[in-house]
Amino acid sequence: RKEVEQDPGPFNVPEGATVAFNCTYSNSASQSFFWYRQDCRKEPKLLMSVYSSGNEDGRFTAQLNRASQYISLLIRDSKLSDSATYLCVVKEGNNDMRFGAGTRLTVKP
Amino acid sequence: DAGVTQSPTHLIKTRGQHVTLRCSPISGHKSVSWYQQVLGQGPQFIFQYYEKEERGRGNFPDRFSARQFPNYSSELNVNALLLGDSALYLCASSPRTDNQPQHFGDGTRLSIL
Numbered sequence: 001r002k003e004v005e006q007d008p009g010p011f012n013v014p015e016g017a018t019v020a021f022n023c024t025y026s027n028s029a030s031q032s033f034f035w036y037r038q039d040c041r042k043e044p045k046l047l048m049s050v051y052s053s054g055n056e057d058g059r060f061t062a063q064l065n066r067a068s069q070y071i072s073l074l075i076r077d078s079k080l081s082d083s084a085t086y087l088c089v090v091k092e093g094n095n096d097m098r099f100g101a102g103t104r105l106t107v108k109p
Numbered sequence: 110d111a112g113v114t115q116s117p118t119h120l121i122k123t124r125g126q127h128v129t130l131r132c133s134p135i136s137g138h139k140s141v142s143w144y145q146q147v148l149g150q151g152p153q154f155i156f157q158y159y160e161k162e163e164r165g166r167g168n169f170p171d172r173f174s175a176r177q178f179p180n181y182s183s184e185l186n187v188n189a190l191l192l193g194d195s196a197l198y199l200c201a202s203s204p205r206t207d208n209q210p211q212h213f214g215d216g217t218r219l220s221i222l
Contacts, residue, residue, distance in 0.1 A: 004151075031208055032208035032209075032210075034210050042215070043199060043213040043214060043215050043216050044152065044199070044213050045213070046210050046212065049210060087151050087152075089210075091208060091210075096142055096154040096157050096165050096167065097142070097152075097154065097201075097210075097211060098154065099144075099151030099152045099153070100151050101149070101150050101151045102150075102151050
């Protein structure tokens with residue numbers, strides 16, 4: 001079983017749509033969680049951290065369920081500029097970050 | 110303020126050669142990590158260094174090595190290059206090795222012929 005698993009997609013949605021990505025992780029000792037965004041042939045960029053209570057940043061909402069070892073990202077009112085690959089990332093305290101393979105999103109006019 | 114900087118941006122090598130990739134972290138960041146990303150996959154962890162000491166190592170062969178210098182910059186070395194080493198090599202820095210996220214450089218795209 002992979003340490004971090006994501007639905008690879010691709011997700012093709014129209015502008016204005018709401019889209020949700022899911023991610024599961026295998027190590028129950030994981031302590032911190034993030035979503036990164038990666039544009040084609042670019043480096044990953046931090047989108048948002050994920051907190052146990054859930055958190056929101058504008059059109060983006062992240063949720064964490066520690067009991068189910070499940071993380072989600074919701075994007076509302078999708079924009080063309082949201083087209084990218086979204087990487088789920090899990091960190092075990094002082095250790096390295098473990099990445100999922102990414103979910104590709106294309107927002108179409 | 111400068112972000113994480115990596116050099117070179119692109120590199121072409123042949124099988125059996127050796128390569129050195131360089132990374133300068135964000136000013137004030139003491140932790141540097143290296144990742145390998147092949148097409149269609151997420152980044153895979155190679156090494157983490159903090160205060161010039163190796164703090165973590167991923168599942169990569171001994172052909173891969175790294176070090177961190179007193180100014181916190183870092184080098185990744187790969188010997189006896191194989192075709193399968195073709196990838197984007199990413200360096201990431203963070204202030205410490207705690208729960209803070211890491212910030213990535215633009216990467217070095219390595220092609221092995």
